[in-house]
Amino acid sequence: MLKISNLNKYFNLNTINEVKVLDNINLNVNKADFITIIGSNGAGKSTLFNCIAGSILADSGSIILDQNDITYKKEYLRSKMIGRLFQNPLQGSAPNMTIEENLALAYLRGDSSRNSFSMITNSDRLFFKEKLKELNLNLDNSLNQKVGTLSGGQRQALSLLMATIVTPKLLLLDEHTAALDPQTAKTVMDLTDDIVSKNKITCLMITHNLNHAIKYGNRILMMEKGRIVLDLDNKENITIDNLLDRFKKETGKLLDNDRILLSSE
Amino acid sequence: MLFIVQTTLQLGLIYGLVSLALFVSYRILNIADLSTDGTFVLGMCVSVAFAYNGHPILALFMAILSGALSGTITAYLQTYLEIPSILAGIITNTGLYTINLMIMNYSSNLALLKQETVFSILENKGINNSSIILPALIFILISTLLYLFLKTRLGLSIRATGDNTDMVLASSIDARKTTIIGLAIANSITSLSGGLVGQFQRTADINSGTGVVVIGLACLIIGESIISKDSILKNILATLIGSIIYRLLYAIILRTRIFPIEFLKLITAFIITIAIGLPSIRKTIISNTKEKRHA
Numbered sequence: 310m311l312k313i314s315n316l317n318k319y320f321n322l323n324t325i326n327e328v329k330v331l332d333n334i335n336l337n338v339n340k341a342d343f344i345t346i347i348g349s350n351g352a353g354k355s356t357l358f359n360c361i362a363g364s365i366l367a368d369s370g371s372i373i374l375d376q377n378d379i380t381y382k383k384e385y386l387r388s389k390m391i392g393r394l395f396q397n398p399l400q401g402s403a404p405n406m407t408i409e410e411n412l413a414l415a416y417l418r419g420d421s422s423r424n425s426f427s428m429i430t431n432s433d434r435l436f437f438k439e440k441l442k443e444l445n446l447n448l449d450n451s452l453n454q455k456v457g458t459l460s461g462g463q464r465q466a467l468s469l470l471m472a473t474i475v476t477p478k479l480l481l482l483d484e485h486t487a488a489l490d491p492q493t494a495k496t497v498m499d500l501t502d503d504i505v506s507k508n509k510i511t512c513l514m515i516t517h518n519l520n521h522a523i524k525y526g527n528r529i530l531m532m533e534k535g536r537i538v539l540d541l542d543n544k545e546n547i548t549i550d551n552l553l554d555r556f557k558k559e560t561g562k563l564l565d566n567d568r569i570l571l572s573s574e
Numbered sequence: 575m576l577f578i579v580q581t582t583l584q585l586g587l588i589y590g591l592v593s594l595a596l597f598v599s600y601r602i603l604n605i606a607d608l609s610t611d612g613t614f615v616l617g618m619c620v621s622v623a624f625a626y627n628g629h630p631i632l633a634l635f636m637a638i639l640s641g642a643l644s645g646t647i648t649a650y651l652q653t654y655l656e657i658p659s660i661l662a663g664i665i666t667n668t669g670l671y672t673i674n675l676m677i678m679n680y681s682s683n684l685a686l687l688k689q690e691t692v693f694s695i696l697e698n699k700g701i702n703n704s705s706i707i708l709p710a711l712i713f714i715l716i717s718t719l720l721y722l723f724l725k726t727r728l729g730l731s732i733r734a735t736g737d738n739t740d741m742v743l744a745s746s747i748d749a750r751k752t753t754i755i756g757l758a759i760a761n762s763i764t765s766l767s768g769g770l771v772g773q774f775q776r777t778a779d780i781n782s783g784t785g786v787v788v789i790g791l792a793c794l795i796i797g798e799s800i801i802s803k804d805s806i807l808k809n810i811l812a813t814l815i816g817s818i819i820y821r822l823l824y825a826i827i828l829r830t831r832i833f834p835i836e837f838l839k840l841i842t843a844f845i846i847t848i849a850i851g852l853p854s855i856r857k858t859i860i861s862n863t864k865e866k867r868h869a
Contacts, residue, residue, distance in 0.1 A: 362744065364743070364744065383748075384743065384744070385745065385746050385747060385748045385749070386746070388744065388745050388746035389746045393744050395740075395744075397740075399738075400738070400740045400741055400744075401741055402738065402741060403733070403734045403737035403738040403741060404737060404738065405733075405737045406730070406733055406734065406737060410730055410733075411734075413727070413730060414727070414730050414731065414734055414745075414747070415745075417727040417730075418745075418746045418747075423727065424727075425726065425727050425728035426723075426726045426727070426728060427726060427727050428722075428725050428726055428727075429725070455804070
């Protein structure tokens with residue numbers, strides 16, 4: 310589904326501050342894989358996502374998504390195939406537009422039979438209501454509520470719905486529950502798992518929560534200094550302790566993400 | 575009294591289009607478009623020049639077209655050349671000064687003497703008060719089209735562009751395209767307003783655009799402080815009501831001469847400063863009184 314070969318990315322190339330943020334990344338993602346990615350701060354996790362999504366362009370290598378070479382494709386064109394969620398719950402939706410309008414934006418993009426001047430129809434509204442009901446957040450009767458009035462958790466759940474309302478070929482989740490309180494984080498994570506498995510979406514998720522990494526991923530990647538140092542099939546009984554051990558064995562140091570120790574749920 | 579009502583409605587409706595345009599650029603796209611002054615005069619010059627040569631109706635369409643072109647240029651400067659939006663507006667505005675002179679054959683004004691205007695055509699057909707009816711019809715037409723457009727997929731994309739840039743950058747919306755279309759629409763409405771003013775006054779003047787953007791914003795804010803801005807329909811209504819209230823004040827001052835009419839632009843500057851600054855003034859006062867009470 311997604312094939313990344315020899316991907317390299319430098320920051321400040323050819324200056325004294327040159328940093329290699331992605332060091333010859335090779336990754337083969339199969340259809341319906343749910344891959345969780347863990348690693349220290351600055352390991353290159355988000356940069357990898359930015360290269361896949363197109364917010365930054367790689368310096369060399371290739372990214373092939375479903376037989377399309379997207380390495381240097383424009384970001385807004387890739388977004389038709391890639392759904393993306395960020396840590397900041399305010400980043401995924403437009404606050405001064407209603408829930409219905411936000412969903413329509415996400416929904417209409419995938420429907421090529423409709424032109425730029427198409428409007429929201431009543432059948433769209435019914436569809437949105439149905440989808441909102443699945444979120445279990447009591448939003449299905451507030452289609453005309455402005456998104457800015459929702460809580461962070463509700464907005465992140467809405468962003469999730471927007472990213473998946475047209476099933477994407479690839480879903481990128483960049484610590485999308487990290488800014489939420491534990492209870493809301495759990496709700497959003499359960500929703501994510503539900504939507505992803507129901508629609509068989511190929512998904513990459515960066516997380517600092519080792520429990521989540523083990524619980525949801527069928528593959529676990531560890532990144533360090535721009536490289537993938539460990540690629541685990543999540544079939545054996547992996548525990549947090551042996552994850553940390555293996556990280557130490559591969560890199561010779563402790564996993565030092567400043568938030569990992571705090572998240573023990 | 576009748577004079578005041580008449581002038582208020584005439585100017586309120588015609589200049590209401592500028593507020594409507596600024597609603598698109600300032601409120602929806604979140605861009606303070608300083609090319610508005612120049613675009614207004616551009617529309618006026620194009621319209622009067624065409625009317626001068628005997629095409630008063632075509633003149634309005636050409637005014638709209640010229641504004642769309644000018645808006646496209648401003649938007650191009652800020653999207654593709656990444657010039658900050660305020661500077662981009664000023665650059666276009668500066669360039670337009672020469673263009674406007676060029677349209678009037680390098681004279682600083684152009685007057686219609688016996689040529690027909692859209693207003694005189696209607697008067698000749700026996701329609702009285704054409705200077706109120708025509709602008710009213712045009713305002714209704716333009717605002718209805720705008721209202722419907724903002725509900726389409728493209729319209730929603732344009733609104734999202736101004737509302738959450740981060741979201742749009744990571745979405746399938748091409749933010750450059752939506753900015754260009756949005757500014758083209760806003761400026762074509764501005765230049766239509768200029769075009770109507772030109773034919774209404776039977777003259778185009780190179781300096782008649784000074785302060786148009788500030789007055790338009792003042793009207794927009796006056797309207798919004800009266801009508802809540804929680805739906806597009808109310809927003810559109812607010813531009814018209816704000817514009818009419820502003821022109822009412824203008825007409826009263828003009829008629830009663832409470833203070834010299836030359837003061838009007840200074841007063842407009844005060845109105846807009848107070849209107850935009852009021853929330854923070856209020857906040858300071860509240861926190862100060864709380865502090866005193868606490869002590």
